[in-house]
Amino acid sequence: MGIKCSNTAEVYFENTPIPLENVIGGIGNGFKVAMAILNNGRFGMGAALSGTMRTVITKATEHATQRVQFGSRIDSYGAIQEKLARMSMIHYATESMAYMVSGTMDRGYDDYQLEAAISKIFASEAAWYVTDEGIQVLGGNGYMKSLGLEKVMRDLRIFRIFEGTNDILRLFVALTGIQYAGGHLKELQKAVKDPISNFGVLLDQVSKRAKGGLGIGPGNSLADKVHANLVDSAGQVCTGVDMFGGAVEKLLIKHGKGIINEQFLLSRLADVTIDLYSMTCVLSRCSKSLNEGLESAHHEEMMTKVWCNEAFERINRNLNMLKNPTNLENFKIMAKISEGVCERVSPVQGNPLGV
Incomplete structure (x- = not known):
């Protein structure tokens, strides 16, 4: 469909001897080597696709600011403004993730596979x-072919498949x-069995649950880590993390x-995790821009606030789906719908005209 310059082919190794000196990473460590390569590839996608989006946004805005319809440039219409704004915000979030993951790698951390997967x-x-x-x-x-975006779209489709399909990576992120x-629940279970020697663990849990029951929540522990203009958005991250933790515990107990x-x-949990990470990345980057007084700082602040507001709404919606009886019943019904289609190996419904 796309990436025509990629020499894609099947390669078979049958009874192929490998000299000992050519073994990478030592015998038995091939999976670790493969995962390290995948992590680098996944990070590279975030960086490369940020550049793709920048080009697409530039072409779209060039057209929008020149095209006149009904007596006005189309960039003055709300429908186009919303598109350009959302395109810009999602590009900013993607780019911020790429910088965050690369910073983690540059600082020498070896364990960044979760961040790389989310970025991908x-x-x-x-x-x-x-x-x-x-x-x-x-x-x-x-x-049309002349503007080049149809080729970009064909080339892009593979990115949701290779280096690990997004469906499988979502399961990895959630799990x-x-x-x-x-692990945290196991620690708590041990403490319950021996409450005398583990009184501190129990007291900490009682305190957390008491605060949650009173609606106090975890507080804004990130308030002093971000620019003053972004404190409310940082509070949304803290609340989201607390809600996520509570939801996971309930699912594990159930x-x-x-x-x-x-x-x-699991898919909904993964989407919550991705939103939390994206919020963290844009808050970090925007705080730096505001602290340094960059020319783009005010624009970045607007994008960050709207992004965090909408991400927090998505987090609430996804976590509510985990406990909403209607949604849970819908999931069961959808499984049965899928079974019916697979049994027939085609759509189940016939032609209503009887033809």
């Missing part, structure tokens, strides 16, 4: 959205978060190890 998922879907909207702004011209929470098979739920 987000960037590949963001670039598709931005390009699709860019073509829409360009109208019929965007569909990584659950693994941490599961499903136990069986949570690994609850992919409807």
Whole structure:
């Protein structure tokens, strides 16, 4: 479909001897080497696709500021303004993630596979959205080969598939978060069995749950880490993290190890994690711009605040789906719908005209 310059082919190794001196990373460590390569590839996507989006946004705005319809330039109309604003915000978030992951790598951290996976998922879907909207702004011209965006769209489609499909990576992101929470719950279970020697652990949990019950929440622990203009947005991150932790604990108590098979739920947890990370990245970058007094700082502040507001709404919506009876029932019904289609190996419904 796209990336025609990529020499894609199947390669077979049958009874192929490997000299000992050519073994990379030592015998038995091939998976670690492969994962290290994938992590670098996933990070590279976030960086490369940020550049793609920048080009698409430039082409779309060039057209919008020159095209006149009904007596006005089309960039003065709300529908186009919303498209350009959302394209810009999602590009800013993608770019901020790429800088954050590269900073983590440059500081010498080896364990950044979760951040790289999130960056890959987000960037590949963001670039598709931005390009699709860019073509829409360009109208019929965007569909033509002459402007080049139709080729960009074909080339982009693979990014949601290779280096790990986004569907599988979402499960990886969700299960990584659950693994941490599961360890935390095991610690608490041990404390309950021996309350005398583990009184501190129990007291800490009672305190947290009492505050949550009173609606006090975790507080804004990031308030002194961001620019003063972004304190409210930082508070949304803290609240989101606390809500996420509570939701994961409840799911683990309900499903136990069986949570690994609850992919409807895991997908929503992954999306919450991705939104929390994106909020953290834009807050960090925007704080730096505001502190340094960059010319773009005010513009970045507007994008950051709107992004965090909308991301927080998505977090609430996704976490509510985990406990909403209607949504949970819908998930069960959708599983049955899928079973019906697979049994028939085609859509189940017939022609209402009886032809």
